[in-house]
Amino acid sequence: MDTADNAANGPGAGGAEEPDYAHWTEIPTRWADNDAYGHMNNTVHYAFMDTAINTWLVEEGGLDYRGGDVIGMCVESQCSYTAEVAFPEVLAVGLSVARLGTSSVQYRVGLYRRDRRTEVARGRFVHVFVDRTNRRPVPVEGPLRVALEKLQTGAA
Amino acid sequence: MDTADNAANGPGAGGAEEPDYAHWTEIPTRWADNDAYGHMNNTVHYAFMDTAINTWLVEEGGLDYRGGDVIGMCVESQCSYTAEVAFPEVLAVGLSVARLGTSSVQYRVGLYRRDRRTEVARGRFVHVFVDRTNRRPVPVEGPLRVALEKLQTGAA
Amino acid sequence: MDTADNAANGPGAGGAEEPDYAHWTEIPTRWADNDAYGHMNNTVHYAFMDTAINTWLVEEGGLDYRGGDVIGMCVESQCSYTAEVAFPEVLAVGLSVARLGTSSVQYRVGLYRRDRRTEVARGRFVHVFVDRTNRRPVPVEGPLRVALEKLQTGAA
């Protein structure tokens, strides 16, 4: 992959190097992910995003989504689709934190073929952390913040 | 609809009379309900069932699924598929209570074309009502029981 | 709704007038739309968007998604979430075309409480129309173009 291509297409667009996401996970497609066009429906990409994100928050950040005081509310999401995906493919999902504020975090998420080289979609996802009861923003602190800071590594 | 057909096919199998469900509601299909075969995926029929049931429990039985002490846990479900459904169809969903016990209830649900004459699927769905915290069965009482008894009307 | 509010908040942000979408449809929530936080999961908003869009394409534009030569591929989508939604709410979905190109169309979609006054989310959705077999862009013509042009009315 030459540098010009790299600059034009962003990380991992079919090149020889693994794109620079801080964390990778694999998520398999399901039969019902395919829609009438025989490919993964556009809504499912968002399920891949929030699954990768929340798995990280639970396993690394100690998020207790059933009883904890703080929960993450999605206030914005976006996805650009670059190639079709179809069951029974397994996707590699790259995850980084692009911006970490007091109460909010913006993730960037890359969906790739299992080889982590061919991008099929890339997205943006913004969480605001709020108090479970009154839904007002709270500062992200403790293990949750540590977990999110780890995702800044390599986020360029 | 002659009696022989009625006996063989059960309520509402393409006959001229409306099948004897206690309550009807309409639910539209969504684009992503279709799977790769261009018809509504078999899992979606269950979403129609628990949507019809829980709408009734909330609106008629006063179920407070977010804060109430009692919640309904599905312990068994079943569906027989008799005809294909495809987006953007709207289905008529018939709902009755087949058996009401101390803590449990068995519903029968019929999915029909919008005319309420042509059956596309029929199912069975069993709820056990439990304490939200310890998940142990509790007696169904008060407005919830009243709402379920209403669904016995016409359940034959 | 005064002009200042309108400029600041965009169409329909809690004002007294119906926001200026070209077409409205109602879509009910389903039980399983709620996630662990007791509100409609962020991915479901996209299902509302592509359901509203594809219903229009099928019913007004003559889209034959199972056998036709031309299909609509989603190449980008985006959503901003402004209020929580929960089962069993019914949402009003406003739909307009923001930009109509030779082969592509950008929709803007507003999700509102049933009163069409209180916005809960707004999104962007981009279709490229392609040949079903070779997946290459084709010009949007005939009844499909007519249907899309109708959505430009009032799109401001």
Add this chain to the structure above:
Amino acid sequence: MDTADNAANGPGAGGAEEPDYAHWTEIPTRWADNDAYGHMNNTVHYAFMDTAINTWLVEEGGLDYRGGDVIGMCVESQCSYTAEVAFPEVLAVGLSVARLGTSSVQYRVGLYRRDRRTEVARGRFVHVFVDRTNRRPVPVEGPLRVALEKLQTGAA
């Protein structure tokens, strides 16, 4: 696990031995699988079933669901739920063929914790293989039949 328990509870009900399914696969939960009760919604178990089944049919039986002449239509499904599942659990899914007819096949599917010892649900799923165009039953032959016969091994 003593024999009496085994007879009473069926294969794999919390015992010390791996239950006798012919094939195992692992499927992770997704964030949105959880419903308002903080556990995997009852409809999702069916998505696990038809994902395990169709993955086998595609990878072992050569099913070409996009272009092939023969497709599998679900005519009946059923599930008994024995324990709650919650994101981000990974489930082990056991798959066997209980009955293989000329045109139809009945699978039995077991959903287990990742250890393959603790059952969380078990289900039944019936496919009728039909001609893609006229939707009439056709005999299951060739590689597809071979793949299904492999699932009879150990099906007891």
